[in-house]
Amino acid sequence: MDNCEALVAIDFGTSNIGFAFSFPPEKDRIYLATSAPGSQQGEEPTPETNNGSTIQDGAVALSLVHVTKLPHNRVPPVLLLNANGTINAFGKLAVDRYAQLVVTKKHQGYRYFDNIKMQLYENDSLTRESEFQDGEGRKISALGLFSKLIQYIGKLALQSMRETISNNSKVNPNSVFWVLTIPAIWSDSARQFMREAAAEAGIPRDRIRLVREPEAAAIFWKKGMQTSGNLNIKKLSVGNKYIIADLGGGLVDICVHEILPDDRFRELHKATGNDLGGNSVDNMFIQFLMKVVSDKVWKIFFRQQYFDFVKLMRSFEEFKRKFDTKTEKIVIELPASLIKLAEQNARSTFSDIVKAVEEHEYVTVVDETKLHLKKEIVESFFKPSVDGIVSMLTDILKECSNTEINNLILAGGYSASPYVTEFIKMEMARMDVTHVREQELAVLKGAVLMGFEPTDIIERRARYTYGFAIARPFEEKIHPRKLKFYRDGKVLCRDIYHKVIDKNQLLKVGDTFKVETRNNDRKFFKFKQREACAQLFRSTKDDPKYCTKEDGCTEVFSSKIEAPERVGPRGFVPIMFLLSVTLTLKFLRLIYSLEENTPQEKKSCNTKCTVTFYKVIVHVPFSSCNLQLHLQPSRVKCWNPNYGWTFDSTNSEHRKLWTCF
Incomplete structure (x- = not known):
């Protein structure tokens, strides 16, 4: 983080988004996003404004300052756009404003987007051209939508920083380092999508760092464990292992770590998770209501009475947060509009409609509009989620049976549910x-702390097998005929998988994996090679044989090295490629290095020699890339009419590799 005057972390959660920032001289002084008088959203300010105070909550002793202009530290990642694509409202205000527009039937000209982060999780084939749908089914560029949201939050953060320091001119946007949180279980394409969206939003690519949400929560927990004076907090030491489960609104994200010396940690099991977060409980409640009133009635209610739908779900959210194993029943008041639609459709009273439901013994209608839901029915809303979480934890312990893991740490807003915690315990x-204190803010605060940490703070497990596509002499009894091809008079098999990284292999920053292809036996004076290619694949299988879909392979990237357009008297070049492709894994970002010449230009060395560099074309499928490309020249080749092709004098042992032709 060279020239870093400030660090901003954006916790882009499924259900909520928020930001915080800090300045390098005081890394532990974290500024949170809370509204102040004059909030752009016009919402009431948060009651607590502990300006300049130090909060010691038994989990972490950090100086927290509330200065920014959001109504809460985290708000729903919901956007309401005007017809021209500009932002009309954001967060809870966007939800409320759109609901009011639906009531007045004036919403047609607006575009409403909610739950957009889950679409990244659900889409396995993201591209730069991917589109999302708004509430009316109209499409919009997914990349453009996310960049718009990141840009909006980023501007709020920069404005807040300027107001925080005494001299506004000291905040240079180019000196700000940005941290974005992502689920550990996200695909490569979703991660790259976030990088691209941040870049589209105007954040320099070299000023962006993605951090995994469970790891950010773990950093926050570790910091609190080290600084807290609370004797009730168990303090783990070097060598201890733990599971960190980030239970969010949309996703459940689980990592397993071992504490290493120097505040580092090692991943013991690849990241695991699913979409059984807190929103799944809401979905189960909705499914129950649809069973009661019918799918048809619910769709009409949702489309025409969105304001009432929002009120209903917020009411359920309050009860969901309070429900525990000792609760006998909850009471939900249904909107009159929903009851009226149901009665008109069934031509019956709402009480009779409920009595016809299979679960009627657990549900009672009181005062015509109130549903009394017994404990059993509410537990059924939680059941798929908590059963799925426990199943994943159990599977992890089985797969790590040779490792003693006794500690489970819960983070994320969903872990604040008493029922979820009690069930898991x-x-x-x-x-x-144990809990991370301030479960909803642990990832956000941890992201700030992690942004100041070196990138080698963690050793990770590869989620896929990685390998290069290579060619070998074709063997009739072994290789499939569809991969057979001819080159330079030889019969070869293409797309043989040359594995360089095993799935679940432990990887450290700086680990290097190489595969070299050398065309030593090719007769270069006869065959004028115009290009050389290299392809990298990943696979879900442990030992794929070929770079094909049948072997679970997806292309990560391909490169093609071409000769200059016109070099030499006949306009072609006999190229001998001593191609070495180096894979360096840094935080699961693959850095691809071609030991070849890369710029696409000619430079005059002297009157007799022109240095000509090769042209490198790199194709990176967006759906697979989670990497950075570093194309570094290693040798210089020169064309001289008197001597033909030679290497630069710095590589004298390779001089006069070619003679005139």
């Missing part, structure tokens, strides 16, 4: 289950 009784 009961089912995972053999483990010491």
